[in-house]
Amino acid sequence: xxxxxxxxxxxxxxxxxxxxxxxxxxxxxxxxxxxxxxxxxxxxxxxxxxxxxxxxxxxxxxxxxxxxxxxxxxxxxxxxxxxxxxxxxxxxxxxxxxxxxxxxxxxxxxxxxxxxxxxxxxxxxxxxxxxxxxxxxxxxxxxxxxxxxxxxxxxxxxxxxxxxxxxxxxxxxxxxxxxxxxxxxxxxxxxxxxxxxxxxxxxxxxxxxxxxxxxxxxxxxxxxxxxxxxxxxxxxxxxxxxxxxxxxxxxxxxxxxxxxxxxxxxxxxxxxxxxxxxxxxxxxxxxxxxxxxxxxxxxxxxxxxxxxxxxxxxxxxxxxxxxxxxxxxxxxxxxxxxxxxxxxxxxxxxxxxxxxxxxxxxxxxx
Numbered sequence: 001x002x003x004x005x006x007x008x009x010x011x012x013x014x015x016x017x018x019x020x021x022x023x024x025x026x027x028x029x030x031x032x033x034x035x036x037x038x039x040x041x042x043x044x045x046x047x048x049x050x051x052x053x054x055x056x057x058x059x060x061x062x063x064x065x066x067x068x069x070x071x072x073x074x075x076x077x078x079x080x081x082x083x084x085x086x087x088x089x090x091x092x093x094x095x096x097x098x099x100x101x102x103x104x105x106x107x108x109x110x111x112x113x114x115x116x117x118x119x120x121x122x123x124x125x126x127x128x129x130x131x132x133x134x135x136x137x138x139x140x141x142x143x144x145x146x147x148x149x150x151x152x153x154x155x156x157x158x159x160x161x162x163x164x165x166x167x168x169x170x171x172x173x174x175x176x177x178x179x180x181x182x183x184x185x186x187x188x189x190x191x192x193x194x195x196x197x198x199x200x201x202x203x204x205x206x207x208x209x210x211x212x213x214x215x216x217x218x219x220x221x222x223x224x225x226x227x228x229x230x231x232x233x234x235x236x237x238x239x240x241x242x243x244x245x246x247x248x249x250x251x252x253x254x255x256x257x258x259x260x261x262x263x264x265x266x267x268x269x270x271x272x273x274x275x276x277x278x279x280x281x282x283x284x285x286x287x288x289x290x291x292x293x294x295x296x297x298x299x300x301x302x303x304x305x306x307x308x309x310x311x312x313x314x315x316x317x318x319x320x321x322x323x324x325x326x327x328x329x330x331x332x333x334x335x336x337x338x339x340x341x342x343x344x345x346x347x348x349x350x351x352x353x354x355x356x357x358x359x360x361x362x363x364x365x366x
Contacts, residue, residue, distance in 0.1 A: 023324070030329045031317035032192045036105040039199055043109055046116035099176060102188065103169045106195040110246070113199060117206045117245035126207040129248060129292045130214070141286050141293045142210040146220045148287065154222050157287045160280030161252070167277060168255050171263045174270055181331030183266040187259075189314050194258045194306035198251040198299075206245035211289035222288060250291045253299030256281055258306055 026034060084094045133140055168191055175184035256278040263271035285291040318328045 023320075024326075027317070027321050027324055027326055031314055032102040032189065034317075035192070035196050036102065036109070039109045039196065040105065043113060043116055046119050049116075049119060096176070099184075099188070100169070100173070102192045103172075106168075106192060107165075109199060110195075110251075113202055113246055117202055120203050121206050124207060124245065125205050125248065126209075126213045126292075129207055129294055130210075132294050133292050137293060140210070140214060140217060142214060142289045143217045145287050146218060149220050149222065151223060153287070156280070157284040160277060161284040161288055161290070163277045164252050164256060164281055167259050167274060167281065170274065171259050171267055171270060174267050180266065183262075183331075185314070185329060185331030186311060187262040187266060189310040190258050190262055190307050191255060193310040193313065194255050194303060195251065197302055197306055197309075198249055198254055201249055201298075201302075202246050205248050207248040207292075207295075208245055209247040209290050210292060212244070214289070218289070247291055248295050248298065249302055250285055250295040250299035252285050252291070253282055253296040254302040254306070257300055257303035261303060261307055 029037070084091070084097075088094050130140065137144075172184055172188045172191065175187055256274075260271060260274055260278055263274055282296060285296060286293065314329075314332055318332050321328050
């Protein structure tokens, strides 16, 4: 018997009411979009609160307005995408933007958290992390690494550290370009879930980075060359609040390891390209004083947790979408699908979905 789409006033069993309407509207979203809203809405509110506090206190005035600008840009982009999906639901390019939007949202939430964690949880644990590093290694790894500082190494470490921003989405983008929808969905969900698990731990265990807590332990500055990456990076970090809390765990370690896992599974040659950059990234987090060693250890432990949880969360969400007769994300539940996917998706009622799409065909000869 074919299931009919429930509609905004029903939950699929024929029952109606406010709860059924909320469920219907909620499950119209993909799970990564629902997660983004769950983090974006409170962090946006807290960014506004932080900005108001800064103005009232007369401190950090030049730093928090950047958060307001980010929120304004995000609002414009999300509103534009919503309108485009509504008026051009069959456009492959608009649908492609929706596929990569979770990565952009993760970055926005990350920058908001830098501003706002202290407003949520004032119980810092960085002194515990410092003691744990001391107990495990007999020293502070960030301070010990000073002996290796040279301008050239600092520039190299900055290059590795900034590589995080392309390492995180790289495997997904390769799979998207190859139209391998199942692996693309699995990889994207694993990376996104890793981000959000890390964000949750940021809030539960707030910790300032060593560059702030151990500032009096360092005897050498991370001086690179005036016109290269170290100078640009230093200016960027000056825009963060001096009470920034986003050290534990290291998402640079967690997300890059997650990206390596999926590259090994689905894009094996790319794994060997990523590996040296990931190794350099991990070293750079200590060299540049952004993380304690235990941050990296917990970050590495977080990666397999995300890989385990992501497909189960996606499957659970998809089952409820199907139950309500709503469209599901393309590629969900087919992580081993290597090359193709039907040109149209469907709801549990068998109707094609507007969220299913394909990239424009490659030109002849490619």
